Amino acid sequence: MTQGRPLEQEVFIRPRPECVAQIADGYGPDAADERWFWCSPSILRKLAQEGRSILRSRAGQPSRSSYARSTTPEQDAAVIAAVARLGCVSHAAAEVGVTVAVVHRVLRENGTPAPRVDRSESGRRAYETRRRRAA
Incomplete structure (x- = not known):
């Protein structure tokens, strides 16, 4: 354990977005909520969205937008x-x-x-x- 840091900071770390995306997509958002109970559900949703984007770019896939384009x-x-x-x-x-x-x-x-x-x-x-x- 690092000197001068409280135990909560050592144990309850912010999860990697890629890991949150894999757990949420593989087992559902409730599994991610249970795994990282100290993070709010809205933060976990944002991390999962960011993680999906990272995983897509690593795989060489184009980025996806969640809205319909209104312009050509x-x-x-x-x-x-x-x-x-x-x-x-x-x-x-x-x-x-x-x-x-x-x-x-x-x-x-x-x-x-x-x-x-x-x-x-x-x-x-x-x-x-x-x-x-x-x-």
């Missing part, structure tokens, strides 16, 4: 091109005809950072809008 690869390419051309997520979403959340998802999956918002320009436009509405 052509629409994704159009979103990325529109964001690069316009420099604004909301304008690109309006041009392509998708929601802002879809634009952010496409950018995240592509590894492209969302363009930064110029706060001073945004403030000037808001001031002008308020001034016009007041008049």
Whole structure:
């Protein structure tokens, strides 16, 4: 036993995600809950999901998404091109005809950072809008 560490830290360790995935898939989530009783069920579910992803990538299988795609690869390419051309997520979403959340998802999956918002320009436009509405 390591000096200075309590016994609970030596015995109750965080399980490896791959091991949690194998136990949960092979014997059911209740078996994982019993095996790692000190972890909450939600943490075990997240570890199992992460472990499945790790095991899939080790096996050379493509990653799986748990949701149905709302856009085609052509629409994704159009979103990325529109964001690069316009420099604004909301304008690109309006041009392509998708929601802002879809634009952010496409950018995240592509590894492209969302363009930064110029706060001073945004403030000037808001001031002008308020001034016009007041008049």
